[in-house]
Amino acid sequence: MQNRSNDFIPAAQVAIHDADLQRAVSFGTNAGYTRRRAAMFAAGEAHGQALRRQAAAIRRNCLNRLPELLAEAEANMTANGIRVLWAIDAEEANRQVVEIARRHDARAVVKSKSMVTEEIGLNHALEAAGCVVLETDLGEYIVQLGGETPSHIVVPIVHKTRESIRDLLIDRLSMPPTDDAEEMARFVRETLRRDFLAADMGVSGGNFIIAETGSLCLVSNEGNARLVTSLPRVHVALVGIEKVVATVEDYATLTQVLPRSATGQAMTVYTHLINGPRRANEPDGPEHVYVILVDNGRSGIYATTYAEALACIRCGACLNGCPVYQVTGGHAYGWVYPGPIGAVVTPLLTGLENASPLPYASTLCGMCKEVCPVDIDLPRMLLDLRADLVAMGRSEAVWTVGMKAWAGGVGSPATYQLGGRMAALAGKVVIGSLPGPLKGWTVYRTPPRFAKKPFRRLWAERQSRREERDEQP
Amino acid sequence: MSSRERILERLRQRERPFPEVAAPAVYRPMVEIADTSPAALRARFIGEAQKAACAVHEVASPEAAIDLILALVGREATLSAWDPAQIPLPGLASALELANVTLVGQDAGARVGLTGVDAALAATGSLVLMSGPGRYRAASLLPTVHIAVVAAGQIMADLESWLAAQKVTAPDLMRRFSNVVVVTGPSRTADIAMQLVMGMHGPRELHVVLLPSVEGP
Numbered sequence: 001m002q003n004r005s006n007d008f009i010p011a012a013q014v015a016i017h018d019a020d021l022q023r024a025v026s027f028g029t030n031a032g033y034t035r036r037r038a039a040m041f042a043a044g045e046a047h048g049q050a051l052r053r054q055a056a057a058i059r060r061n062c063l064n065r066l067p068e069l070l071a072e073a074e075a076n077m078t079a080n081g082i083r084v085l086w087a088i089d090a091e092e093a094n095r096q097v098v099e100i101a102r103r104h105d106a107r108a109v110v111k112s113k114s115m116v117t118e119e120i121g122l123n124h125a126l127e128a129a130g131c132v133v134l135e136t137d138l139g140e141y142i143v144q145l146g147g148e149t150p151s152h153i154v155v156p157i158v159h160k161t162r163e164s165i166r167d168l169l170i171d172r173l174s175m176p177p178t179d180d181a182e183e184m185a186r187f188v189r190e191t192l193r194r195d196f197l198a199a200d201m202g203v204s205g206g207n208f209i210i211a212e213t214g215s216l217c218l219v220s221n222e223g224n225a226r227l228v229t230s231l232p233r234v235h236v237a238l239v240g241i242e243k244v245v246a247t248v249e250d251y252a253t254l255t256q257v258l259p260r261s262a263t264g265q266a267m268t269v270y271t272h273l274i275n276g277p278r279r280a281n282e283p284d285g286p287e288h289v290y291v292i293l294v295d296n297g298r299s300g301i302y303a304t305t306y307a308e309a310l311a312c313i314r315c316g317a318c319l320n321g322c323p324v325y326q327v328t329g330g331h332a333y334g335w336v337y338p339g340p341i342g343a344v345v346t347p348l349l350t351g352l353e354n355a356s357p358l359p360y361a362s363t364l365c366g367m368c369k370e371v372c373p374v375d376i377d378l379p380r381m382l383l384d385l386r387a388d389l390v391a392m393g394r395s396e397a398v399w400t401v402g403m404k405a406w407a408g409g410v411g412s413p414a415t416y417q418l419g420g421r422m423a424a425l426a427g428k429v430v431i432g433s434l435p436g437p438l439k440g441w442t443v444y445r446t447p448p449r450f451a452k453k454p455f456r457r458l459w460a461e462r463q464s465r466r467e468e469r470d471e472q473p
Numbered sequence: 474m475s476s477r478e479r480i481l482e483r484l485r486q487r488e489r490p491f492p493e494v495a496a497p498a499v500y501r502p503m504v505e506i507a508d509t510s511p512a513a514l515r516a517r518f519i520g521e522a523q524k525a526a527c528a529v530h531e532v533a534s535p536e537a538a539i540d541l542i543l544a545l546v547g548r549e550a551t552l553s554a555w556d557p558a559q560i561p562l563p564g565l566a567s568a569l570e571l572a573n574v575t576l577v578g579q580d581a582g583a584r585v586g587l588t589g590v591d592a593a594l595a596a597t598g599s600l601v602l603m604s605g606p607g608r609y610r611a612a613s614l615l616p617t618v619h620i621a622v623v624a625a626g627q628i629m630a631d632l633e634s635w636l637a638a639q640k641v642t643a644p645d646l647m648r649r650f651s652n653v654v655v656v657t658g659p660s661r662t663a664d665i666a667m668q669l670v671m672g673m674h675g676p677r678e679l680h681v682v683l684l685p686s687v688e689g690p
Contacts, residue, residue: 024666031667043505050501060491067484080648086477138673139664155664162666181665185673192674197581213648223614223660223675230610230652241480248636249500256503256597256632263663266503267597267632269525270675271655275648281606284579285651295476299483307490 001121001149005334005346005355012332012361021159025151025329028158032320035264036371040257042266055257056375058250059311066302069211069244070293076214080276083290090120093294097122097203097236098129100290104234106131106200110192112218112225113137114205115153115314116238116294118336119349122203133203134195136224138188145172151330151338154262154316159329192224202228202286206239207258207313209291210251215275216291217251219258219268226270235286237274241293242302242310254313261315261373297349306381309344311374318368318378324361333358340368340378347385356394359385402438417456424450502633504596511686514595514628519683521598525658526671527679538622538682539568545620545680546585551575553583553616556607560589561624561684579611586616586676593623593681596631597657600681604652613656619676621656625686 004011015021041048062069074084087093101109109131111117123133123144135144139156143149146168150156157165162181169175175187204225208217216237218225229235245251259265278285301310319325319339330338335346335355343358359382362368368378409419433442441447453461474482506517519529532538539562546552554576557566569576577583588608592601600621604610613619629635632655639647647653660675671677 028667047501047505051503054497054501057494057497060494061496064489064491064494067481070481070484081651086475086480088476088479092476136674137664138662142664155667157664158667160666162668165665181668182670184665185662185670189672189674193581196674213645215648215653221660222662222673224673226610226614226654227674230614241484246496248640249633250496252633252636253500253503260503265657266521267599267655267657269657269660271599271632271657273647273653274651275653276651278604278651279649282604282651283607283609284611285604289651293480295480299480302484302490303487307487 001118001336003335003346003350003354005350005358007334008332008357008361011334012328015328015332020161020164021329022327024159024161026326028152028155029320029326032155032263032316033371036261036317036320039260039264039266040373051253051257052373052375055253055373056311058245058253059313059374060308062245062250063242063302063307063310065246066242066244069246070241073209073211073214073244074293076211077209077216077276077291078214080214081289082214082216082276083288085290085292087292087294087296089296093120093238093292093296094122094125096292097238098125100234100236101126101129101131101201104201104288106232106234108195108199109133109201109203110196110199110228110232111135111140111203112205112220112228113140113156114203114238115336116205116240116296117203118150120238120294120296122238134192136192136196136228137220138185138222141188141192142168145169149331149336152316152319153314153337153339153341159331196227196231199232201234201236202232204228204235204237206237206243206291208251208254209239209244210248210273211244212247213273213275215251215273216289217255218272218274219255219270220272221263221265221269223270226272229272229274230285233286234288234290235274235277236290236292238292238294241295241298257373258313258315261313261317261371301345301348304348305384306344306348308376309341309348309381311376312341312345313374315373317371317373321367321371323363323365323367328361333361340382341376344378344381344385352385352388352392353394356389359389417454420450420454420456424452424454500633502596502631504631506596506630509630511625511628514630515625515683515686517595518593518598518628521595522658522681523598525598526661527598527658527681529681529683531683531685533685535562535564535684538562538684539565541682542587542620542622543568543572543574545618546572546574549574549584551577551580551583552585552587553577553580553609553612554587555589555609555612559605559607560587560622562622578609579615581615583616585618585620586612586614587620587622588612589622590627592635593628594631594635594655595628599632599655599657601635602654602656603647604650610652610654613654614675617672617676618678618680619659620680620682622682622684624684
């Protein structure tokens with residue numbers, strides 16, 4: 001997918017003035033935040049925090065052992081009858097899926113929700129090869145109908161109101177007019193059911209791979225992931241290399257922490273373990289199962305101090321909690337992964353120079369770390385990315401000038417005092433906005449008011465009053 | 474060099490990124506269940522399954538279970554079902570035949586699906602269904618109504634204990650079959666303005682027919 005992250009600021013400005021988006025995103029993120037808290041801490045704060053520590057340790061321990069676990073997972077998946085492929089980048093992954101489609105003469109492709117396929121632009125590659133690709137998650141289906149991209153990792157159309165979804169379904173599919181969400185969902189169910197039954201190939205992502213059993217694990221609520229992985233004769237799963245976990249115990253924790261953090265459910269409606277193609281004695285299920293282990297920049301992240309970002313289980317909790325995401329929605333971030341995790345992984349996966357505003361798309365309030373089920377230190381990484389931008393010479397001139405002025409100002413007591421007095425003076429003159437390059441600060445903010453008397457003078461006066469008192473008998 | 478070698482090579486070049494972190498010494502279960510007696514697990518399973526929007530029917534006898542199933546099937550001529558031998562209800566096959574209900578496996582037209590389960594999980598009100606001989610995945614997936622028959626002895630504490638049992642009974646027990654699905658309530662979506670809608674792509678209704686415990690009521 002094309003990266004437009006460098007347009008973050010103008011895109012965010014458009015989003016901020018979109019009343020429908022504001023209503024939808026604010027409602028959606030609030031609901032997500034509240035439901036997560038209720039589910040995660042259902043048995044009290046201490047128990048919930050213990051589960052977070054457990055999940056955090058599991059993910060980091062598995063990343064420590066990543067090369068060994070990938071080899072073990074490959075061996076066990078192969079023993080289960082799964083064909084395992086490795087893709088170093090998007091181009092190779094797309095080519096492999098197209099080759100599989102050709103080998104099995106598959107034209108009609110149904111997909112369940114997968115962020116990694118968004119990342120590599122799989123739909124375009126399959127369409128270019130003559131396949132018809134249908135997204136089947138309700139949200140993703142609406143995204144595809146509208147020619148949009150998902151704006152949230154878990155709720156792809158969190159930015160859309162019920163009314164706009166209704167209009168799209170009426171316009172594109174001649175849905176009988178209705179304002180009722182249930183009727184809209186039923187209409188899509190019936191439309192897509194025909195496509196499911198006619199599909200040759202199903203494409204899914206993967207939430208986890210268990211190394212010791214060679215199982216591909218998925219979670220879904222709608223049931224589309226079950227249809228995609230059960231009905232067509234071929235199933236292809238694309239999974240990031242970081243998703244492998246060591247044991248079924250690791251899996252049991254993570255597959256239950258994930259829905260608690262994502263939607264506030266103790267368990268998703270369907271929690272799947274796929275151990276290969278249909279066995280000879282089984283009556284249904286796909287005849288061929290492929291797992292493509294996708295790198296696409298992940299091994300590069302693994303080698304850096306940003307390796308922690310690979311612990312992410314894609315629950316979307318940091319999006320719901322983020323005061324920036326709450327007002328901009330996901331599209332402003334310009335690529336596949338929005339919100340705080342997107343602000344970290346987009347520069348890492350696509351190049352910092354292609355996403356330079358994103359490390360600044362944060363108030364550093366720390367909410368993203370606090371809500372993260374695996375305790376990823378996102379604020380630390382956002383700061384480190386800012387430092388990287390400075391080191392690259394990519395920070396904006398106004399910052400460089402400003403920071404130099406600040407450094408000069410605080411460098412000696414004399415200049416510090418002078419600066420304070422100047423600021424107080426300026427505060428008397430400037431009312432609405434700051435002049436010159438400082439104007440950017442005051443477009444959305446009131447300029448700070450400085451005290452009439454600086455603290456230093458107050459302190460000096462207090463001391464002299466005290467001395468006067470002490471001198472009295 | 475293949476992509477596999479290149480990826481593994483890159484990963485191996487790096488020291489362990491989190492040297493201070495080890496696997497948890499003890500894995501705490503997601504839900505702490507104080508009382509794991511069969512009666513307590515049964516009560517907890519019923520409560521959680523209802524919270525997940527299942528209709529739970531506690532029946533007094535296998536005969537009552539069959540009557541209930543026939544009532545739910547209603548006037549349907551076909552039933553998408555597991556092989557009756559895979560469902561713990563003696564007399565089910567002949568009762569269905571007597572009622573002129575034809576059993577089909579994967580049939581897009583069937584409104585009702587009937588399955589057994591491998592286990593029921595008290596902590597979350599979930600059902601574990603494995604694929605296998607005579608066990609159609611489609612029966613719990615394509616129809617709008619799914620009926621699952623659960624024997625009292627199949628209720629376990631949670632997903633953690635079911636997975637552990639797979640390891641203990643025989644190494645890799647669960648790998649014998651291609652598919653395990655843990656089902657928690659009927660299919661649903663909240664994609665349209667966060668409003669909960671039941672029955673998205675899977676069943677809209679999930680009826681759990683819970684058999685009496687062998688030890689008596």
